[in-house]
Amino acid sequence: MEATEFYLITGVIFLLAGTVKGIVGFGLPLVSITLLTPLHGLVDAIAVMLLPAVVTNFWQAVSGGGLIALWKRLWPLYLPGAVSTVMAASVLVQVDAQWPTALLGCVILAYSIGGLAAWQLPEPGRRETWLSPVTGVITGVITGLTGVLVFPLAAYVQALNLDRRMLFQAMGIYLLLANVALAAAFGWQDAFPEGVTHLALIGVVAGLIGMVLGQRVQAHLSAQQFKRVFFCSLAVVGAYIFLRALLSN
Numbered sequence: 001m002e003a004t005e006f007y008l009i010t011g012v013i014f015l016l017a018g019t020v021k022g023i024v025g026f027g028l029p030l031v032s033i034t035l036l037t038p039l040h041g042l043v044d045a046i047a048v049m050l051l052p053a054v055v056t057n058f059w060q061a062v063s064g065g066g067l068i069a070l071w072k073r074l075w076p077l078y079l080p081g082a083v084s085t086v087m088a089a090s091v092l093v094q095v096d097a098q099w100p101t102a103l104l105g106c107v108i109l110a111y112s113i114g115g116l117a118a119w120q121l122p123e124p125g126r127r128e129t130w131l132s133p134v135t136g137v138i139t140g141v142i143t144g145l146t147g148v149l150v151f152p153l154a155a156y157v158q159a160l161n162l163d164r165r166m167l168f169q170a171m172g173i174y175l176l177l178a179n180v181a182l183a184a185a186f187g188w189q190d191a192f193p194e195g196v197t198h199l200a201l202i203g204v205v206a207g208l209i210g211m212v213l214g215q216r217v218q219a220h221l222s223a224q225q226f227k228r229v230f231f232c233s234l235a236v237v238g239a240y241i242f243l244r245a246l247l248s249n
Helices: 003-024 028-040 043-063 069-087 098-116 125-146 153-159 165-189 196-219 223-246
Strands: none
Touching: 003 028, 003 043, 003 196, 028 043, 028 196, 043 069, 043 165, 043 196, 069 125, 069 165, 098 125, 098 223, 125 153, 125 165, 153 165, 165 196
């Protein structure tokens, strides 16, 4: 594959990933990692994803006006998630990620089917005190081993009954911290491949363009349409993750 074609494919992947993120509030790691892995392998795909994810999540985390309020409420979710991400990522380069990735795809697919069927977790209420750190730790372990950050984070944050704007920002704050944690773990292990900078910069530009497009689409969706797109996007990505991992041998 020629370099120009290689860069073009990478840009298209991040454009798609950014568009999904703009619509549903997350999805850039999910889409980019699953599509980049056949080109780069899992570890290198995560490395290429990190800079675009940090940039787009920074934008998402600081926009919306609820940063301070969300941090005061959800820091027990955010901090354990970041710490467990670093710990799990420290073993990522030493394990075969095929079966953890396949399991993650199954869980995402099951969750999306439950969402399309209008099933959802009950609002945690007083249990939020201990459910937040537990959710953060579980999500962080999965993130550190697979590079994706959706389960059980998305289900839990949705159960908090936040409005669409606050949901979008709450996800962004967590995703920003988790991706910074992943980047720190990769830097510590010297796991970034050569030439990653050029690919990452292409990903940043394409991801931001896609995110703007996705947010424009989201602005014209009703609440019902928004949920349908949210869970359908999850179902497609989850099925792809599972099938790719299952057939990788």
